[in-house]
Amino acid sequence: MSLRDPSKFLIADSLDTFPQELKGGIVAIGNFDGVHRGHRAVLGAALGLGHGTHHPVFAMSFEPHPRTVFNPAKPVSRLTPPEQKLGLLKVCGLDGALILPFTKEFAGIEANAFVQEILIDTLGISHAVTGYDFHFGRARQGTPDYLRNAGANHGFGVTIVQREEDEGAEVISSTRVRDSLRRGDIVQANALLGYRWFFEKSVQHGDKRGRDLGYPTANLNLGEDTPLQRGIYAVKVKTGGQWYDGVASYGRRPTFDNGATLFEVHLFDFNGDLYDATLRVHLVAYLRGEEKFDSVEALVTQMDTDSEEARAALASMQPLSDIDMKLLDLAP
Structure with a gap:
């Protein structure tokens, strides 16, 4: 596969269908609803790490939105439904995307199992990139520091991207975009x-x-x-x-x-x-x-x-x- 070639953008909707071509790659992890400037700072960091290497760069995201799963009576207003999110990830220059089904069962896995069974055993990642506020695993026990330590222990790199701010020094977030549209x-x-x-x-x-x-x-x-x-x-x-x-x-x-x-x-x-x-x-x-x-x-x-x-x-x-x-x- 030609890296960063939009015509070769690979999509998987489960761990079972994860393509061999993306294994060993650099993964940017997040929900990415809206693929806004803050999200693209995470994606850009992953692409920067992959530049000049043989490592593919891909995004890992989740559907439906976790907040909708935990509070279905008040579903999150989506900025980018799944197909539009994939289109935006594609034009960002990634090699592919893994969209994992998000369920209460998935949310309940232990943080160490997420690292070992998903990141290492299935994806075989060389590097993980996340935002400063990304959490994973049961009770959100997988913090950025936890991921950084796991990487050091298991031999993969970890980059934590700090908050991206607008010209008014306010954090860029999907919530702010939604609020702006509502106004x-x-x-x-x-x-x-x-x-x-x-x-x-x-x-x-x-x-x-x-x-x-x-x-x-x-x-x-x-x-x-x-x-x-x-x-x-x-x-x-x-x-x-x-x-x-x-x-x-x-x-x-x-x-x-x-x-x-x-x-x-x-x-x-x-x-x-x-x-x-x-x-x-x-x-x-x-x-x-x-x-x-x-x-x-x-x-x-x-x-x-x-x-x-x-x-x-x-x-x-x-x-x-x-x-x-x-x-x-x-x-x-």
Whole structure:
């Protein structure tokens, strides 16, 4: 396998299917929801260790999110569902990813068993890289110091990456990204991520009301636990291998039916049928909150204004980051 070759990205969803090509490698361990700048500091440290060596570099992550397993009544709002997380790990330049099923039984294994049976016997790692706050094993007994000592005793290297902070000296975390999205602070969310937050969904059939208003929309169901403020957004959308500018509404359409929460996207300069198509939507700017209008005419007037503001926001958006650039070529 050619190391750091995106076309050779290997994926395993269990220890039994772990590929021989990744054995003996350098593993970056973490949940990596969002693959934000803090996560990429861990991944970057692993890639740096692998540079110029014969050791493959891969990520070990867990699904579903551990907090969802322990508190299913309050599932974690995911920034990147499994497939999107894999796509981001791929564009980071890794050789592969091991996504282990996370269960209460898995969480209950002893820390020494995690090291011996998983890291050594199955993966045969040469080096482990984790963040400063990573814990593993029963009762979280596997601390960073524990892992460092285990490595010294068993002959593999260990690197603990310290907290990554933003320009305000606050730690970068998935929780902060979620909180930013819930407030509609897309600028901060994207700054913490280091790329424009996105999601991928299939278009659903709707009531075609947008078409009657002169703004045909593609309707996307994000799920009730999506960490996103209701309102109007400027967006970049990829479908069928093409990119489009657009404006979107996330909410319950209070002027009409106050129904189920939907993300409704209107693409500028697009003619065609999007039903059942998969869209990847990147959020660029939050324009305003959700409102109820006294008349359809007032709503349409506001939609005209929203479209103008969205076009202006898209025309003046910041340059793409390296991760944004690499995401451009990913499906759909």
